[in-house]
Amino acid sequence: MNRRLALLLAAYGAWSQATVLFFLDPMKRQVSGLVEPEATVGEVQLLGLSLEGFAVRDLSHVQGWLPQVVFLLLSGLLSYGVLRASAGIRPRLRTVVALGGASLLAAGVAMLTGPVLDPDAVNAMPTYGAWVVRAQMGEVPGAAAQFALLTLWLPVLLWLLVWRYREWQPLRMYLRTAEDGRDGHEKSGPSPVSARPRRHLLSAGLIPAVLLAVAGGPVLRHIRVNHLSQGVPGSPDASVTFDPDLWENYRPPATVEEWSGVLYPALRLRPLRTELLGGWIATLVVCAVFLLVLAVALRALARRAAEVRRWSPAALADLAMKGWYATVLAAVVAAVVDGRLMRWFAPRGESGAAAEHLGVALGDAVRFGAAWGWATGLALLGAVLLMTRSTAVPVAPRADDDEDQPVPEREERSAHGD
Numbered sequence: 001m002n003r004r005l006a007l008l009l010a011a012y013g014a015w016s017q018a019t020v021l022f023f024l025d026p027m028k029r030q031v032s033g034l035v036e037p038e039a040t041v042g043e044v045q046l047l048g049l050s051l052e053g054f055a056v057r058d059l060s061h062v063q064g065w066l067p068q069v070v071f072l073l074l075s076g077l078l079s080y081g082v083l084r085a086s087a088g089i090r091p092r093l094r095t096v097v098a099l100g101g102a103s104l105l106a107a108g109v110a111m112l113t114g115p116v117l118d119p120d121a122v123n124a125m126p127t128y129g130a131w132v133v134r135a136q137m138g139e140v141p142g143a144a145a146q147f148a149l150l151t152l153w154l155p156v157l158l159w160l161l162v163w164r165y166r167e168w169q170p171l172r173m174y175l176r177t178a179e180d181g182r183d184g185h186e187k188s189g190p191s192p193v194s195a196r197p198r199r200h201l202l203s204a205g206l207i208p209a210v211l212l213a214v215a216g217g218p219v220l221r222h223i224r225v226n227h228l229s230q231g232v233p234g235s236p237d238a239s240v241t242f243d244p245d246l247w248e249n250y251r252p253p254a255t256v257e258e259w260s261g262v263l264y265p266a267l268r269l270r271p272l273r274t275e276l277l278g279g280w281i282a283t284l285v286v287c288a289v290f291l292l293v294l295a296v297a298l299r300a301l302a303r304r305a306a307e308v309r310r311w312s313p314a315a316l317a318d319l320a321m322k323g324w325y326a327t328v329l330a331a332v333v334a335a336v337v338d339g340r341l342m343r344w345f346a347p348r349g350e351s352g353a354a355a356e357h358l359g360v361a362l363g364d365a366v367r368f369g370a371a372w373g374w375a376t377g378l379a380l381l382g383a384v385l386l387m388t389r390s391t392a393v394p395v396a397p398r399a400d401d402d403e404d405q406p407v408p409e410r411e412e413r414s415a416h417g418d
Contacts, residue, residue, distance in 0.1 A: 005162065005175045006083035013155030014076035020151065021068045024055045046150055048358060053140025054110075054147040063117035071110035071144055078102035078321070079155065085318045089166065089177055091159050094300070100152050101325025104332060107144035108370025111363065112262070128260035128364075135360055142363030145332070149362075197387045198302045204383035205298040205323055206291070208375035209330075213269045213287055215256070262371035264290070264331055264364050266338050290334035294376075297326035301380065311388060316381055323377035328369030335365035 045051065054071075058064030082102050086095040115126050126134075135141035166177035256263065266286035271277075301322055339361035 001083050001086045001089055002176050003084065005089060005177070006080055006086075008175065009083055009155045009159055009162075010076050010080035012158050013079055013151075014072050016154040017075065017147075017151050018072050020051070021054065021072070021147075022056050024052050025057050028052075049146040049150055050140050050143060050359065051147065051150050053143030053359075063114060066117055067110040067114045067144070070113050071106050071148075074109055075103050075106035075148070078106060081318070081321065085314070089163060091156070091163055096156055097329065098322060098325055099155065100149075101322075101329045103148040103152055104145060104328045104366055105324060105370055105373065107148040108328065108366040110144045111142070111367055112370060125259075126261045127257060128263070128265060131261055131363060131367075132360070135363075141359035142361075142366060143359070145362040145366040146359055149332075197383075198305070200387070201302040201305060201380060201383045202295065202298050204379045205301070205326075205376050206295060207379055208372065209267070209291060209294055209327065212263070212372060213267050213291065262367050264334070264368035266290070266334065266364075267331075267368070286334050286338045289337050290330050293333045294326060294330035297330060298323070298376075298380070301326065305380075305384060311384065316384065319384065320374075320377035320381045323380040324369075324373035327373030327376045328366065331365035331369045332362065335361035 054068065056065045056068050079099055079102050082095060082098045086092065112125075131141075140146070162171060162175065162177060165171060168177075171177045266283050267290055268283055268287060271280040301319065305319060336358070339358035
């Protein structure tokens with residue numbers, strides 16, 4: 001995509017998000033005052049996600065608005081990079097998915113920025129238990145991630161309109177919409193990534209996530225056991241939730257506990273000592289969903305990498321960032337399974353309506369992807385560089401090549417009849 005159109009779409013998306021973040025709360029207060037002085041407008045939600053949980057409410061303290069500014073700046077820059085690397089101006093699904101990954105990555109960085117600015121925070125990186133306490137005390141869990149998912153369509157809608165009216169003369173003149181089909185990568189020379197190295201590229205991208213899954217998540221998760229029926233089947237009191245940790249204490253290793261705030265709890269391949277079999281199977285299903293979605297995304301990236309025949313620094317950086325986006329998106333898909341589907345037969349163990357919200361799982365996923373997705377991107381980058389270097393090694397000349405061998409003097413004389 002040309003620079004002018006990519007800048008327009010990224011700036012429009014950031015401006016639209018800033019409008020919602022900075023003006024939604026004052027607008028609600030004005031509407032409440034006009035309708036009835038003592039009335040309050042309820043929380044704005046869509047598809048169970050909160051639109052205003054991440055809105056700016058306090059401009060007098062830096063922690064009240066700086067995470068939102070970080071989100072807007074990073075989301076705009078990453079969106080511009082995704083659009084600039086896309087081939088042509090035609091909307092493509094893979095570019096829209098990459099835009100979602102860029103927005104969610106910006107949300108994860110903004111979420112990790114909040115505790116750093118909070119003067120009441122015990123440390124700059126809260127543990128997993130601290131994030132749960134924040135949700136139980138009224139903070140909207142995963143608010144930045146929910147906002148990013150609900151506002152993703154803003155630049156995409158403008159992009160569709162530009163594509164629909166691309167033949168309009170002002171668009172052709174100022175946005176160069178007639179220039180379609182330019183690929184973002186050079187494709188000259190032999191391809192460095194063939195079928196077998198493509199599988200190697202997929203395996204290299206999965207290594208960091210598998211290592212984290214082997215290391216394990218920080219806490220017990222899916223532990224509800226339907227062992228005592230109380231009331232009508234299907235009612236909230238039809239089952240009893242209990243935690244084995246109440247009578248058999250389990251604490252993760254000190255390192256895992258310290259980093260538990262940025263470790264996805266359901267990304268765990270091994271059962272814990274105090275975990276029931278049903279709870280571990282449910283956790284294993286969520287972990288398998290994450291790894292499967294990540295493998296599908298990396299397979300698509302590897303296929304695209306096979307089409308790039310000369311790697312420029314911009315193309316390498318784009319591949320690394322897309323590996324980061326793939327980690328975030330795979331974690332978000334696993335969070336949807338964890339927060340929505342699992343709640344019917346193996347919900348999370350934390351108590352309270354806020355803790356069982358989808359936002360808690362989204363917050364876990366986005367924090368994890370933002371903190372560890374770079375490892376997937378670097379693994380892809382290292383694999384491509386190694387394969388490219390191996391294909392660029394020159395072949396040494398054979399020793400039996402007679403083209404450059406000198407002719408012996410005896411043979412020259414015999415040829416002249418001496």
